Amino acid sequence: MIVLELRQVTKAFPLRLLRRRRGLKAQDGKASVQAVKQVDLVLHRGETLGLVGESGSGKSTLAKLIMKLETLSSGQILLGGQSIYGPHMKDLQVYKSVQLVLQDSASSLHPRMLVKEVLAEPMRNFEAKRPPEIRESSVQLIRAVGLDESFLEKLPHQLSGGQKQRVCIARALAVQPELIIFDESLASLDPLSQASIVEMLQQIQRQQELSYLFITHDLGLARQLCDRVAVMYQGEIVETFSEWEEGKLKHPYTHALFATLDEHVEISSAEYADK
Numbered sequence: 001m002i003v004l005e006l007r008q009v010t011k012a013f014p015l016r017l018l019r020r021r022r023g024l025k026a027q028d029g030k031a032s033v034q035a036v037k038q039v040d041l042v043l044h045r046g047e048t049l050g051l052v053g054e055s056g057s058g059k060s061t062l063a064k065l066i067m068k069l070e071t072l073s074s075g076q077i078l079l080g081g082q083s084i085y086g087p088h089m090k091d092l093q094v095y096k097s098v099q100l101v102l103q104d105s106a107s108s109l110h111p112r113m114l115v116k117e118v119l120a121e122p123m124r125n126f127e128a129k130r131p132p133e134i135r136e137s138s139v140q141l142i143r144a145v146g147l148d149e150s151f152l153e154k155l156p157h158q159l160s161g162g163q164k165q166r167v168c169i170a171r172a173l174a175v176q177p178e179l180i181i182f183d184e185s186l187a188s189l190d191p192l193s194q195a196s197i198v199e200m201l202q203q204i205q206r207q208q209e210l211s212y213l214f215i216t217h218d219l220g221l222a223r224q225l226c227d228r229v230a231v232m233y234q235g236e237i238v239e240t241f242s243e244w245e246e247g248k249l250k251h252p253y254t255h256a257l258f259a260t261l262d263e264h265v266e267i268s269s270a271e272y273a274d275k
């Protein structure tokens with residue numbers, strides 16, 4: 001079953017804005033820059049699709065388009081077969097079905113909110129759950145992300161970086177989404193914490209048949225987690241692969257990415273959960 005489908009998705013930003021941001025003057029007379037160009041992509045239920053590409057290739061813009069945080073210039077984005085801009089799709093449905101976990105998600109944790117309050121908020125807003133259900137679900141969520149119940153009573157400053165990211169993942173899971181987009185979510189963690197969270201995400205995915213879109217610069221991480229990988233270069237998806245055989249791949253940027261794999265050390269975290 002297809003959860004997400006992108007058809008010829010394009011996003012152009014007016015160059016005026018970019019120039020202002022970068023303090024540049026008009027040079028070539030172009031009116032806009034195409035951050036995302038005619039992207040076709042399909043994500044199935046229970047699948048993890050990696051999205052890799054160099055800085056500025058359009059990955060985050062694509063994530064924001066799917067989340068309806070940016071408007072499309074052209075093309076279509078379908079969630080469960082319905083256009084996210086169509087009459088049958090309410091914004092609230094998009095915000096519930098698709099959750100985003102960012103690299104600095106932890107900075108969005110209110111410093112004075114206990115973990116149990118962080119988890120309760122989306123359940124109240126999106127699910128209209130009552131306090132006893134919220135309590136029960138919070139316990140399940142915190143356990144699902146590999147932490148024990150005592151963490152519900154903690155404040156963000158009492159948590160490690162990896163534990164904060166786990167809480168952010170629990171918060172994303174709280175509304176029972178169909179798709180979670182991870183935008184460099186593990187990038188600031190050490191390799192052991194990364195490996196331990198990758199294992200946890202795989203376990204949750206198996207239990208809940210969730211779909212993941214995993215945006216990363218790190219092809220080694222993508223290899224651990226993703227069923228398929230789409231390579232983005234200058235706004236376009238230049239190739240998609242599921243077999244890790246460099247010989248079968250064609251784009252020079254993909255080959256450059258594969259060269260970074262040699263430096264990557266695979267780590268199994270079974271004994272080192274970052275609790």
Ligand SMILES: Nc1ncnc2c1ncn2[C@@H]1O[C@H](COP(=O)(O)OP(=O)(O)OP(=O)(O)O)[C@@H](O)[C@H]1O
Nearest residue numbers: 013017018035053054055056057058059060061062
């Ligand atoms: N709000 C905006 N206004 C104007 N241009 C933008 C805006 N957001 C992104 N861009 C431009 O769109 C292009 C793609 O940016 P984007 O952030 O999607 O890349 P990315 O692949 O996610 O990069 P990174 O890996 O560094 O986060 C860049 O050229 C960027 O400058």
